[in-house]
Amino acid sequence: MSKIPLSYKRTDFASDQEVKWCPGCGDYTILASVQNFMTELGIRKENIVFVSGIGCAARFPYYMNTYGLHSIHGRAPAVATGVSASNPDLSVWVVSGDGDALSIGGNHLIHALRRNVNMKILMFNNQIYGLTKGQYSPTSEEGKKTKSSPFGSVELPLNPMSLALGAEASFVARSIDMDRDLTAEVLRAASEHEGSAYVEIYQNCNVFNDKAFEQLTSKEGKIANRINLRHGEKVIFGAEDENAVTIRDGEAVIVKRSEIDDSEIYVHDITKDNPSIAFSLSRLSHGPYGPTPVGIFRQVERDTYNDEVREQIDSSIEQKGEGELDKLIRSLGTWDVS
Amino acid sequence: MEKLTKEALEEFDLPGRAVLRSKNMIALGLISWTFNRDLKDTENWINEKFKNLPEVAKANIKALKTGYNFGITVEAFHHTYKVDKASLPAGEYTNINGNIGLSWGLIAGAKKANLELFYGSYPITPASDILHELSKHKNFNVLTFQAEDEIAAAAAAVGASFTGKLAVTGTSGPGLALKSETISLALSAELPLVVVNVQRGGPSTGLPTKPEQSDLMFAMYGRHGEAPLPVIAAKSPSHAFYAAFEATRIALKYMTPVILLSDNYVATGSEPWKLPEIESLNELGTNLTTKYNTEEGFLPFFRDFQTNARPWAIPGTPGLEHRIGGLEKEDGTGNVSYDTDNHQYMTDMRAWKIENIANDIDQLELNGDISSDTLVVGWGSTYGGITQAVNRLNSKGIKVASTHFTHVNPFPDNTGEILSRFKNIIIPELNTGQLSKLLRARFLVDAIGINKVEGLPFTAQELEEKIEGLIKSFSSVSTSVPTMEPVIEEVVEEVVAEEEPAVEEVLEEVVAEEEPDVEEVGIPEHLILRSAEARAKALGIPVEQVLEEMSGNKPAIEEPVAEVVEEPVADETSTEEKEEVLGEAQDSVVERVTERVTERVTERIIEKVDENVAEKKELLADNESQTDEVETSEKEEVKTDE
Ligand SMILES: Cc1ncc(C[n+]2csc(CCOP(=O)(O)OP(=O)(O)O)c2C)c(N)n1
Ligand code: SF4
Ligand SMILES: [Mg+2]
Numbered sequence: 001m002s003k004i005p006l007s008y009k010r011t012d013f014a015s016d017q018e019v020k021w022c023p024g025c026g027d028y029t030i031l032a033s034v035q036n037f038m039t040e041l042g043i044r045k046e047n048i049v050f051v052s053g054i055g056c057a058a059r060f061p062y063y064m065n066t067y068g069l070h071s072i073h074g075r076a077p078a079v080a081t082g083v084s085a086s087n088p089d090l091s092v093w094v095v096s097g098d099g100d101a102l103s104i105g106g107n108h109l110i111h112a113l114r115r116n117v118n119m120k121i122l123m124f125n126n127q128i129y130g131l132t133k134g135q136y137s138p139t140s141e142e143g144k145k146t147k148s149s150p151f152g153s154v155e156l157p158l159n160p161m162s163l164a165l166g167a168e169a170s171f172v173a174r175s176i177d178m179d180r181d182l183t184a185e186v187l188r189a190a191s192e193h194e195g196s197a198y199v200e201i202y203q204n205c206n207v208f209n210d211k212a213f214e215q216l217t218s219k220e221g222k223i224a225n226r227i228n229l230r231h232g233e234k235v236i237f238g239a240e241d242e243n244a245v246t247i248r249d250g251e252a253v254i255v256k257r258s259e260i261d262d263s264e265i266y267v268h269d270i271t272k273d274n275p276s277i278a279f280s281l282s283r284l285s286h287g288p289y290g291p292t293p294v295g296i297f298r299q300v301e302r303d304t305y306n307d308e309v310r311e312q313i314d315s316s317i318e319q320k321g322e323g324e325l326d327k328l329i330r331s332l333g334t335w336d337v338s
Numbered sequence: 339m340e341k342l343t344k345e346a347l348e349e350f351d352l353p354g355r356a357v358l359r360s361k362n363m364i365a366l367g368l369i370s371w372t373f374n375r376d377l378k379d380t381e382n383w384i385n386e387k388f389k390n391l392p393e394v395a396k397a398n399i400k401a402l403k404t405g406y407n408f409g410i411t412v413e414a415f416h417h418t419y420k421v422d423k424a425s426l427p428a429g430e431y432t433n434i435n436g437n438i439g440l441s442w443g444l445i446a447g448a449k450k451a452n453l454e455l456f457y458g459s460y461p462i463t464p465a466s467d468i469l470h471e472l473s474k475h476k477n478f479n480v481l482t483f484q485a486e487d488e489i490a491a492a493a494a495a496v497g498a499s500f501t502g503k504l505a506v507t508g509t510s511g512p513g514l515a516l517k518s519e520t521i522s523l524a525l526s527a528e529l530p531l532v533v534v535n536v537q538r539g540g541p542s543t544g545l546p547t548k549p550e551q552s553d554l555m556f557a558m559y560g561r562h563g564e565a566p567l568p569v570i571a572a573k574s575p576s577h578a579f580y581a582a583f584e585a586t587r588i589a590l591k592y593m594t595p596v597i598l599l600s601d602n603y604v605a606t607g608s609e610p611w612k613l614p615e616i617e618s619l620n621e622l623g624t625n626l627t628t629k630y631n632t633e634e635g636f637l638p639f640f641r642d643f644q645t646n647a648r649p650w651a652i653p654g655t656p657g658l659e660h661r662i663g664g665l666e667k668e669d670g671t672g673n674v675s676y677d678t679d680n681h682q683y684m685t686d687m688r689a690w691k692i693e694n695i696a697n698d699i700d701q702l703e704l705n706g707d708i709s710s711d712t713l714v715v716g717w718g719s720t721y722g723g724i725t726q727a728v729n730r731l732n733s734k735g736i737k738v739a740s741t742h743f744t745h746v747n748p749f750p751d752n753t754g755e756i757l758s759r760f761k762n763i764i765i766p767e768l769n770t771g772q773l774s775k776l777l778r779a780r781f782l783v784d785a786i787g788i789n790k791v792e793g794l795p796f797t798a799q800e801l802e803e804k805i806e807g808l809i810k811s812f813s814s815v816s817t818s819v820p821t822m823e824p825v826i827e828e829v830v831e832e833v834v835a836e837e838e839p840a841v842e843e844v845l846e847e848v849v850a851e852e853e854p855d856v857e858e859v860g861i862p863e864h865l866i867l868r869s870a871e872a873r874a875k876a877l878g879i880p881v882e883q884v885l886e887e888m889s890g891n892k893p894a895i896e897e898p899v900a901e902v903v904e905e906p907v908a909d910e911t912s913t914e915e916k917e918e919v920l921g922e923a924q925d926s927v928v929e930r931v932t933e934r935v936t937e938r939v940t941e942r943i944i945e946k947v948d949e950n951v952a953e954k955k956e957l958l959a960d961n962e963s964q965t966d967e968v969e970t971s972e973k974e975e976v977k978t979d980e
Contacts, residue, residue: 015661017673046656051497062661062674067653069500070663071493072523078490082497082505083653085481086456090501090653108493111486309481316476323478325446325616330432334613337426 008039015065021056026177026203030124031063033183038064041091041191048091051080053105055097055131057124057203074105077112080119081305088306091191092119098139099129102158106138109198110167115305116195120187123198124177125160126205127212127287134208141287146208161282161297164198165275171197172278173296177204178217182228182294189296195304202288213288227254227284229295234265237291245284252280254291270299339364346404350397360401367405377406429612436575436604437464439611440534441471443582445478447532448504450583451590451622454479456498458491458507463546464605465510465536488513492520492533499529500662502626502652504586508534511553512543514560521595522561523664525688528639528648530589530624532582537601539793548793549603551718554772557597558747564685566692568592569747571599573721576611578604581744583619584699590624591698592691593647599746601768603719603795625650630657632876638662638672640876641869643888646691648672670872683868690865696748702741702756705729710737712809713760715785717743717773719795720766726798727805736806746773749780757783762812764788766801 013035021027038048048066052058054073061068071079076094084092101109101123112119128146129135135148139160143152164172171193175183183201190197202213215221227237227245235245236257244257244265252266272278278298285292317323343364347357363384370377381399388395434442448455457480459469473482481503485491492507499505507517514535524531537553539545553560557569568588572581578600585598627649631640638660639648651658660672668675669684704713706728716724721742728740741756743749757763757777765774766788774785788804790796870888874881 017661044656046659047654049501049653050661061663064661065659067500067659068661068663069497069527070661070665071496072519072664075489075493075520078485078493079497079500081483081485081490082456082458082494082499083501084497085483085494086454086498086501086503087654107486108490111490313476313479313481317479320477323445323449323475325442325449328442328445328475328478329613329616330430332432332434332438334430334432336428336430337612338428 004042004044006039006042006044008045010035010039013038013045013065015063017062019063020059022207024206025056026126026205027057027060027124029177029180030122030183030201030203031060033177033180034060034122034187035064036180037184037187037191038066040188043091047089048093049080049083050093050095051076051083051119052095053097053100055100055129056205057095057097057126057130058100060095074100074103075108076100077105077108077117077119077121080121081108081112081115081117084118085306085309088118088310094119094121096121096123097130097137098123098125098127098160099137102138102160102163106163110163113164113167113169113196113198116168116170116302117305118195120190120193120197121199123160123200124203125200126203126209127157128205128209130205130208139287140209141289157287159282159286160200161293162279165279165282165298168275169198169298170195170300170302171296172282172298173198174200174202174294176202176213176216176294179294186296189299193299194307195302215290216288216292216294225291227291227293229268229270229281229293229297231268231270231296231299233268234262235268235293236265243291245281247277247280250276250280252277252284254284270296271301272298273300342404342408343401346401347397350393350400352393352397356394357397360398363398363401364405364408367402367407368409369405370402371406371409377402424610426610427612431610431612433608434575434579434611435467435606435608436572436578436600437467437536437606438471439575439578440572440582440598440600440605441468441475443579444472444504444506444532444586445475445480446579446616446619447583447586447622448480449478450619451504451586451624453502453504453590453624454481456481456483456495456503456505458483458485458493458495458498458505459509460485460488460491460513462488462510462513464538464602465508465513465534467605468508468534468536488516489520492517492524492531495531496520496524496527496529499524499531500527500652502650504532504590505530506532506534508536510536510538510546511540511556514553514556518561521567521597522563522565524595525561525565525567526664526666527662528593528688529595530593530650531595532585532589533595533597534582535597535599536605537599539791545793547602549601549719549795550768550791550793551599551601551720552769552772552791553599554717554746554767554769555775557599558776564689566689566747567594568596568692568695568745569599570596570744571718571746572604573716573718573742573744575604575607575609577721577744579611579614584744587620587622588695588699590622591647592645592695593625593650594692599718601719627651628655628658633878634876636660637670637876639667640670640872641687643873646687646694646869669868670876683865686862686865687869690861693748694861695745696751699745699748699750701750701752702743704739704741704756706739707732707737708739708759710739711761712738712764712805712812713757713762714738714740714764714766714801714805715743715757715773715777716740716766717746720768720801723796723798723801724766727801730798730802731806731809736809738805738809743773746776754781757781762786762808764805764808766796766804768795 045066050061050064050066050068052061052070053076058070061070069079076096080092080094125139127137127139129137134146136144136146136153139157140153141157145152161172161174171190173186175186186199190199204213215225223239227235229235237243242257244255245252246255246260246264247266275298281293281297339361340358343361344357347360380402384398385395444455457472469482472480483494485494488509495505495507509517517533521533535553535557537550539548539550540552570581570585572578581598585596589596625647630636631649636651636658638651641648662672665674666681666684668680705725714724714728724740728738731738763783763785765785767773769791770789771787774787777783777785786808870881870884874884
């Protein structure tokens with residue numbers, strides 16, 4: 001869809017509805033980032049649709065002054081598939097929580113990614129069920145004590161990046177609510193990507209799972225543990241850039257820079273057709289603990305569902321002409337009774 | 339048969355396997371002889387099929403003729419049959435099955451509404467053929483989406499509907515269960531959606547390839563919350579076309595999900611269909627809008643005054659950006675609302691919106707002998723069987739009528755009146771009595787079911803026998819009467835004397851009834867007030883003005899009692915016309931009174947006679963039973979010992 005310079009202000013994207021998240025919730029920061037980003041998107045707001053499921057995160061569309069559909073728990077990617085396939089000129093955004101996208105809606109998420117439907121999926125991961133007041137989610141860490149797991153969760157959490165890569169996603173990225181610059185950068189790339197873009201945003205739920213991302217957001221953690229992935233750049237991190245990622249036996253590993261030659265440092269390439277390295281990068285951490293990659297893991301070009309579906313319709317019309325009902329009802333042969 | 343084939347095709351230069359493949363043609367020839375079918379059509383078909391292989395065509399025709407001649411020569415069977423051409427009204431015909439008819443009906447609906455068609459589905463027998471059929475017709479701007487499951491199929495359809503497509507999702511029983519939550523979303527967000535359910539034997543995986551009508555209750559009530567929606571049922575393969583078209587019309591006009599029921603019998607059975615004039619199909623209106631609907635701007639839940647449908651503003655329309663969802667919405671603005679009054683109002687309004695459709699649909703029609711006491715009521719695929727059975731009974735001189743529902747929710751406006759005309763209501767259904775329950779609950783009629791769930795449709799003969807049996811049982815009292823003739827006469831006199839003062843009473847009763855029930859005719863009063871208030875607020879005008887406007891458009895609302903009789907008189911009607919109208923009204927009252935009195939008297943007579951007969955029988959029985967009792971108690975003792 002064509003992008004045009006538009007003179008929108010951030011407030012143009014704020015609806016008249018009172019925002020009702022808990023004070024201090026990470027969702028506010030993300031909302032501000034998204035509204036800000038929309039001003040530079042270059043798409044008229046009547047052509048933007050926000051679709052969500054159910055959850056705290058899923059309230060998002062009510063606060064955007066665009067078209068919005070707050071659907072049912074887990075089904076947003078499926079609903080958005082209908083929206084996007086029906087009108088390829090729309091800019092379609094899905095907002096979902098970790099429970100919504102990965103638990104009840106896991107099936108729809110993987111199939112939307114596999115089909116490469118043109119939609120941007122923002123998954124606010126707070127590693128908890130916020131709206132239902134604090135049960136563990138499919139991304140909660142093992143041993144997590146919640147109301148529904150008073151003795152600690154015994155379940156292995158999903159790795160949302162690995163899952164998306166395994167589902168053939170053509171765009172996979174991760175950001176953090178507090179990091180507005182990174183969020184804007186990732187959103188920009190996602191919006192320019194043709195097909196489905198999957199963005200996990202670590203989001204602090206200060207009521208039911210406060211400081212879950214502290215290792216990546218505290219003053220020291222931010223510097224020590226964030227591995228910033230940037231296309232075409234060497235992957236190095238740490239206060240003095242003393243750490244690096246290198247590939248050994250096809251696997252990404254973290255090493256001390258002093259231990260290897262600079263030429264051995266992995267240079268990030270998001271365009272690789274084979275997702276193995278991206279997958280390997282996603283395995284550097286299993287959750288926001290210790291060194292954890294953020295940024296774009298993968299961005300490859302692949303035919304979109306929307307284009308291919310349209311193409312079939314268009315070529316069918318070209319070959320057979322616009323359908324005529326008179327012909328249709330006679331297409332199985334007719335006979336006359338006199 | 340193998341030998342015969344080989345011999346017949348000796349002269350052809352075909353490999354052995356190819357020769358044996360023509361065995362089916364020998365069989366077809368033999369069958370054609372058995373049923374006295376001319377071979378010409380079949381020959382033409384073979385020639386067409388093997389256009390490029392003339393040698394094969396010749397061999398097949400030879401085999402066909404061999405089989406036919408074999409029948410003649412050896413007189414293989416003692417009887418041959420001649421099936422005469424069905425006598426059909428003149429016109430152009432095609433042969434159609436229900437799944438194809440339904441698919442075409444959807445395409446026609448989309449075309450007549452000037453919309454693109456979106457069909458979301460997950461394969462399931464026997465609904466898959468709709469997906470197959472629709473996916474062929476992309477040049478009609480049909481977009482088919484084979485989803486990952488039925489939830490996604492329905493959800494994508496909801497998305498398509500939000501985007502301004504004619505959205506349809508189709509499935510069979512188990513899939514309908516999965517779609518339930520999504521249908522509620524469409525209902526709450528008031529988005530048009532056609533949900534096709536091709537019923538099969540249930541529960542669970544059940545009998546996937548057999549017909550059953552057991553999802554009626556599920557279609558009616560299978561959603562959480564108060565969630566009424568229109569339900570339409572196809573009654574035959576060709577009717578599936580019209581039923582789909584009608585479902586489309588209602589979904590679009592009233593901004594609601596509609597459940598369209600078919601079943602395995604309709605879906606896979608075929609019949610000759612007299613092709614309609616495409617021009618004769620109505621254009622379908624929608625609630626699409628591109629404009630503000632109030633002074634202040636666009637209100638997504640500001641309803642149409644006649645249909646109570648909300649406007650349909652689709653993404654891409656500048657200025658009408660809005661957000662909707664499944665949370666309760668404030669009427670008018672559509673903003674999330676937890677207000678208790680509002681929820682009551684919205685619940686009532688959603689129900690009323692659907693109920694109100696009853697006067698916008700075809701009314702029930704009667705078939706057969708309408709002077710009879712017995713009405714056979716059907717819905718869906720039992721149509722053919724019931725109609726034939728009733729017609730056969732009529733031609734045997736047995737009085738019975740039938741009627742058939744296409745609209746199961748809401749029932750057509752005249753349903754109560756039609757049912758009240760008959761003493762006995764019989765409802766054949768391929769379930770354990772679901773329509774019976776609905777009609778009993780709604781109209782308090784003592785419906786008697788003919789029910790089966792054997793994975794088979796009713797045959798006309800089966801229904802004929804059962805209906806005849808029931809009719810006999812209804813009149814068994816009067817057949818036992820002859821021996822009691824003197825008693826009857828006596829009773830009649832007695833009752834007539836007794837009932838005389840009742841005539842007046844009945845007269846009053848009937849007059850009172852002639853005054854229509856406000857609840858049934860018009861929109862419930864509290865809904866009028868609320869919606870008038872909302873309208874007044876949105877348009878910035880006084881409530882009184884809105885009310886006036888509304889009563890001008892819906893005259894029956896305010897004072898229905900007076901207006902029903904007076905309305906035609908009020909306008910420039912001549913005195914003659916006036917008298918005619920009044921005369922008609924009086925006539926109808928007189929008729930009803932007579933009817934009612936006769937009914938009452940007859941009832942009393944039967945009652946009394948019954949009493950007399952019963953008394954007599956009791957006397958007789960008393961004598962006999964003494965011996966009986968002894969025997970039974972002995973038997974019982976034996977049983978206890980075991
Ligand atoms: C079918 C259904 N099941 C359960 C729920 C209750 N429910 C609402 S939101 C939610 C979980 C939300 O968690 P998440 O998706 O992580 O969103 P968050 O609130 O944390 O942003 C649940 C279980 C529901 N609304 N619908
Ligand atoms: S419960 Fe948590 S996620 Fe939900 S609004 Fe409150 S802080 Fe935010
Ligand atoms: Mg969550």
